[in-house]
Amino acid sequence: MCTAATYKTKDFYFGRTLDYEFSYGDEITVTPRKFPFEFRHMGKRDSHYAIIGMAHVAGGYPLYYDAINEKGVGMAGLNFVGNAVYQAVEAGRDNVAQFEFIPWILGQCADLDEVRALLDRMNLVGTPFSEQLPSAQLHWIIADRNAAITVECMADGMHIHENPVGVLTNNPPFETQMFLLNNYQGLSPKQPENTFAEQLQLQSYSRGMGALGLPGDLSSASRFAKVAFTKMNSKSGDSEAESISQFFHILGSVDQQRGCCEVTDGKYEITLYTSCCNADKGIYYYTTYENHQITGVDMHHCDLDGSELFRYPLVQGEQIHWMN
Ligand SMILES: C[C@H](CCC(=O)NCCS(=O)(=O)O)[C@H]1CC[C@H]2[C@@H]3CC[C@@H]4C[C@H](O)CC[C@]4(C)[C@H]3C[C@H](O)[C@]12C
Numbered sequence: 001m002c003t004a005a006t007y008k009t010k011d012f013y014f015g016r017t018l019d020y021e022f023s024y025g026d027e028i029t030v031t032p033r034k035f036p037f038e039f040r041h042m043g044k045r046d047s048h049y050a051i052i053g054m055a056h057v058a059g060g061y062p063l064y065y066d067a068i069n070e071k072g073v074g075m076a077g078l079n080f081v082g083n084a085v086y087q088a089v090e091a092g093r094d095n096v097a098q099f100e101f102i103p104w105i106l107g108q109c110a111d112l113d114e115v116r117a118l119l120d121r122m123n124l125v126g127t128p129f130s131e132q133l134p135s136a137q138l139h140w141i142i143a144d145r146n147a148a149i150t151v152e153c154m155a156d157g158m159h160i161h162e163n164p165v166g167v168l169t170n171n172p173p174f175e176t177q178m179f180l181l182n183n184y185q186g187l188s189p190k191q192p193e194n195t196f197a198e199q200l201q202l203q204s205y206s207r208g209m210g211a212l213g214l215p216g217d218l219s220s221a222s223r224f225a226k227v228a229f230t231k232m233n234s235k236s237g238d239s240e241a242e243s244i245s246q247f248f249h250i251l252g253s254v255d256q257q258r259g260c261c262e263v264t265d266g267k268y269e270i271t272l273y274t275s276c277c278n279a280d281k282g283i284y285y286y287t288t289y290e291n292h293q294i295t296g297v298d299m300h301h302c303d304l305d306g307s308e309l310f311r312y313p314l315v316q317g318e319q320i321h322w323m324n
Pocket residue numbers: 001002018019020024056063064065077078079080081098099128129133134135136137138170171220
């Protein structure tokens with residue numbers, strides 16, 4: 001499972017949790033403007049916007065899971081297993097392989113309007129990266145500081161949904177996730193008033209009872225509701241420190257602890273990493289399951305006019321601030 005979210009204070013923030021039972025070997029990867037992208041069906045691009053994100057680099061190619069570009073657009077791929085069906089290569093359309101989707105969009109688009117225009121001409125096709133890395137079944141959230149959309153390719157074609165909550169998890173499809181929020185419209189960060197039965201003397205015997213009924217399990221629909229409630233009621237100061245702190249708390253509401261979600265005998269899904277990008281400043285912050293200290297990588301500290309990837313292996317292991 002995974003959860004992605006957007007958040008705005010003074011700056012625009014975009015991030016995700018990546019939940020899985022193993023890691024592909026991920027690195028914070030900066031793709032500078034002149035890195036040559038050879039698209040399988042769309043030829044070579046020698047010049048594009050710079051990108052920073054989490055990627056598995058295979059044969060020198062950045063396979064991004066989530067990233068932002070230097071213009072402040074963010075994009076993340078999350079599992080959509082059993083529902084993702086990619087399109088066929090079609091003449092006259094922009095045929096983009098699923099593993100190329102993030103570079104294709106973030107390399108060219110300065111805002112969500114430009115994203116929508118590109119999607120209009122695009123077929124998302126299932127061409128695999130390699131025999132070892134076949135097509136992943138994903139859906140995506142794409143956002144800028146003003147709005148977010150969800151892109152889902154299914155048996156009946158590509159769907160582009162407005163995403164007014166700025167949140168994405170996994171199955172079921174996005175429209176159903178949004179529909180299920182109807183169930184929670186009575187929840188509130190305020191203490192409840194008794195509308196149950198006026199003949200009864202009911203009490204608020206604990207803080208937080210306004211959100212009683214908000215799910216706390218790790219299923220995708222439950223995480224959707226939990227993180228949507230948390231994000232939409234979240235209050236934060238405008239500074240960078242306050243904003244990223246709050247953002248990690250929002251995604252912390254759907255953190256997965258080892259042992260609570262068994263995927264096969266003795267294998268457990270955990271939150272491998274949590275990211276928070278400042279999309280305005282081009283900074284990628286993250287924590288990992290084993291390292292709660294926030295690590296940051298600033299794309300503008302790299303030579304963005306270069307042609308070679310900048311790769312930063314994840315800092316692992318708890319960084320404990322000893323006091324004596
Ligand atoms: C496993 C992850 C999703 C985690 C998740 O959502 N877990 C929920 C489980 S559940 O749905 O709730 O049961 C996804 C998210 C992004 C993916 C990479 C995208 C680039 C590249 C695409 C290539 O085609 C294949 C290899 C590749 C490196 C991909 C590997 C893997 O697929 C990644 C890491």
